[in-house]
Amino acid sequence: MPRTHDHRRPRQAPLVPCVKVWLETSGKYAFGLGLSEILQAVDSTGSIKHAARHLRKSYVYVWNRIKEGEDALGHVLVQTQGAVR
16 A cells, blocks of 8 residues: 655744844944843842853953943943942
């Protein structure tokens, strides 16, 4: 008896709409998910150094992202202790 093949497509998971949102100023990136995650990590760990370690990013990368956000938004995002601004 010959085999019959089932030519139906496998059931695909339903499509789910997703949106990525960020803020721009003068056409340049100012704030989004990445900076939000950095600020949440700073808040929960209490320091930029520990936030960087928690996020598995370099301290310099995290510091630069914070400074870029501050420059773009015109607001201090993280209060530092003993740093010269």
